[in-house]
Amino acid sequence: MIKKVIEQSNNLLYEPELRTIPVGVSARHIHLSLEHIDTLFGKGYELQLYKELSQPGQFAAKESVMLAGPKGTIDKVRILGPARGTTQVEVSLTDAHRLGISPPIRDSGDIAGSSPITIIGPKGSVYLKEGAIIASRHIHMSEEDAWQFQVHDKEKVHVISQTERRVIFSDVKIRVHANYRLEFHIDTDEANAARLTNQDQVWILKYE
Template identity: 85%
Template sequence: MRKIIEQSNKNLTESLAYQLELNTIPVGISARHVHLSLDHIDILFGKGYQLRIHKELSQPGQFAAKESVMIAGPKGTIDKVRILGPARCTTQVEVSLTDAHRLGISPPIRDSGDLAGSSPITIIGPKGSIYLKEGAIIASRHIHMSEEDARQFQVHDREKVHVVSQTKRGVIFSDVKIRVSADYRLEFHIDTDEANAAGLTNQDRVWILK
């Protein structure tokens, strides 16, 4: 009888752990990085240059390239900033607030691709450099999820929710935008400043609080 009870308790614990994981979201921390257009890759690395894959990222089809660049602002520079591929229609630089202070720029908090009125920045590669009148942002915190994930969490595309972390420095993140696509894999994206403040690391789990 004792063994039956112990096995029953073990099964219950494993079931509860499984249910808990089903209702949590893995964390993905975005360090500073650059997305480049094809014409800007040509300027920075040479005509016809193709980015090489360093490692695949969690979102399908996305990768960290072996190549990196320097970014520069009025007060300073940051070297070895990773390029993320594949190439995009528009070049974009994503930094944290700490990075922005170091560079001497004031980028707005924006969704990826929303660059109107964003901060100017210079990008320097081995073959040339480009100056963007606008292009540097601090990325808004958001959750990538598939349509099936959205049904499970009972949310919809572009809805805003709160996200709870239960680390030793637990934080409630507000205004977290849901981004739904068949091409997305479930992940809560924050930058390094936000992760450090909450004591979060990659693949930690967080909860949605609607």
């Protein structure tokens, strides 16, 4: 199977018209519920826009928090808005080692049974019994993008980097929504392994 994938990926070098996908490297961050925004920053506090993100309606807030685990802390962890129904912390494996936690690799929103963690803000702190994950790598696509790539929502594909440190990422889930903008999301550990940065281009390869 691995040999087959490598052979297919090598053939991509000879298909210059093949459409590529931009990379979005996702650093550690946190999504907060309204309840926890109140606890961490004060009752009725509203997150302030720092910059818009690539996915429509999403933004990086000016505010940040500290994460605390059994072995250490990480300060200035960026909050992403808008507020969500449930608080979720997304870290890399390197971050997890520093904090002393063992978060599972999960799709965003799937936090049942995930790692506990403490969040510290300027006005208070929150202890989550579950909520810390390592986000599964995935590709955001609009319905039109999915049609052009001939893939469907929740399908898994291979992704091949075009850098000098060439890497094949397997089990990459396609996520399709009318409002999504085309982008391959990976965390900082994965990006560093392949020497990828934001807006680098990658190929996808369908499973046979």
